[in-house]
Amino acid sequence: MKWRGRRGSRNIEDRRRMSKGKAGGMGIGGVIVVMLLGMVFGVDVSSLLDNSGGRSVSSGSGTITQADKDQGQFVSVTLADTEEVWSEIFREQVGRAYRPVTMVLFKGVTQSPCGNASGATGPFYCPGDKKAYLDTDFFTTLSKRMGAKGDFAAAYVVAHEVAHHVQNELGTLGKANDARRRMSKEDSNRVSVMIELQADCYSGVWARRVEQRFGSIEQGDLREAINAAKQIGDDTLQRNAGQRPMPHTYTHGTSEQRQQWFVRGYKTNDIRQCDTFAALN
Numbered sequence: 001m002k003w004r005g006r007r008g009s010r011n012i013e014d015r016r017r018m019s020k021g022k023a024g025g026m027g028i029g030g031v032i033v034v035m036l037l038g039m040v041f042g043v044d045v046s047s048l049l050d051n052s053g054g055r056s057v058s059s060g061s062g063t064i065t066q067a068d069k070d071q072g073q074f075v076s077v078t079l080a081d082t083e084e085v086w087s088e089i090f091r092e093q094v095g096r097a098y099r100p101v102t103m104v105l106f107k108g109v110t111q112s113p114c115g116n117a118s119g120a121t122g123p124f125y126c127p128g129d130k131k132a133y134l135d136t137d138f139f140t141t142l143s144k145r146m147g148a149k150g151d152f153a154a155a156y157v158v159a160h161e162v163a164h165h166v167q168n169e170l171g172t173l174g175k176a177n178d179a180r181r182r183m184s185k186e187d188s189n190r191v192s193v194m195i196e197l198q199a200d201c202y203s204g205v206w207a208r209r210v211e212q213r214f215g216s217i218e219q220g221d222l223r224e225a226i227n228a229a230k231q232i233g234d235d236t237l238q239r240n241a242g243q244r245p246m247p248h249t250y251t252h253g254t255s256e257q258r259q260q261w262f263v264r265g266y267k268t269n270d271i272r273q274c275d276t277f278a279a280l281n
Contacts, residue, residue, distance in 0.1 A: 001151045002216040008076030009083060013131070015106040016064055016072070071136040072105055078155045079103050081216070082162040085209040093271055094170070101165035102131045103158070123157055125164035127173060132161040148231045150224030152217070156203055156262075157228070163202035166271075167195065176277070186248050194276040196252040197261040200229060201274035204265025222266070229258035 083100045090098035104110065109118045113128030123134040134157070142157065143149045167173040176195050180188040207225060211217040230236060233255025235245040252258070265274055 001155055001218060001221050002214075003074055003077045003151065003155075006077045006214075006216070007080050008073060009079035009100070009103070011079060011083070011100050011102045012072070012076050013102055013104045014072060015104060015110050016068060016136070018106070018110070068107070068136060071139060074151065074154065075103060075105060075134065075136065075158055078158045079162070081210050081214060082159060082206060085206050085213065086162070086166060088209065088213075089205065089271060090169075098166075099169060101125075101162055102129075103161075104131050104133045106133065106135055107137060108135070123161050125161050125168070127168050127177075130165060130168065132158075132165065134158070134161070142228065146231045148224070148228035150221070150227075152221035152224040153228035156207075156225040159203040159206045160199050163199035163206070164195075166202055167198065172198070172277075189249060189251050190280075191277075192251040193253045193257075194280050197257055197280070198274050198276040200253075200258050201261040201265035201276065202271060204262040204267075205269055205271055205274065206265075207262075208266045208269045226259050226262060229262050230255040233258050 079101075083098075086100075087098045090096060104112070106117065109116060110133065111117070112126045112131065112133055114124070114126035117124065117133045118135070121133075123132065123138060125132045138157070139154045142153060164173060167176075173195065176191055180191050183191065203225070207217070207222065232252065234250040234252050235247075236255045238245045238249075253261075261274070261276065265271075
């Protein structure tokens, strides 16, 4: 992915120089892959909404390495791409302006209205403040521990969380989470899968637009994103954790589903083709 030297986003809130407080009462539950691996992105945050923390983190003297700086710039450029792409898509397919998400970068521990966040939670989107949260060290875990290597795999992480913001802007996320609160655990998990697969599909639409608009996708980049989708499928994560796959516990979808919906978004280039709620009912 060609990203160096390109425009970055101003919608970055960098907390990585803040102190690493103690991660008590994380409150991020209901996601089986987090319990199994302690690290996955696209966390279902609806279960956090009752935990209204929101306390600020005290400033400190966190060390920022050159690798941290590079990762921050990478996220900034990728986020800027999402802003241009989704602004274009909203004009064309939604008929209104897109309001960009703020990306919070942190190291170790931080706070959100959805509860405490730590490196163990993985990246997530919080509807409470309309911000996405990312410990940039997750990119290392994604590559070295989860087998999803490459900068476009990391870009897919960012695009997926932004896609949850898109769902929130369109009203889809709020309606789905409201419905989940009235459901059994198994039915709630099924709707969670629909939410996550739609975000994967939106990520595919984003990838196609990035390729067309910026020409920044290089040979092998799409394979990196599709492989990342494979590595974070519920069935793959459970097998890698030494567990027998249990479909009724899935909250993000199987590896095959995640790959298929990403590819669908990429091929159709149309968010209207990402209606997982109709397709999976």
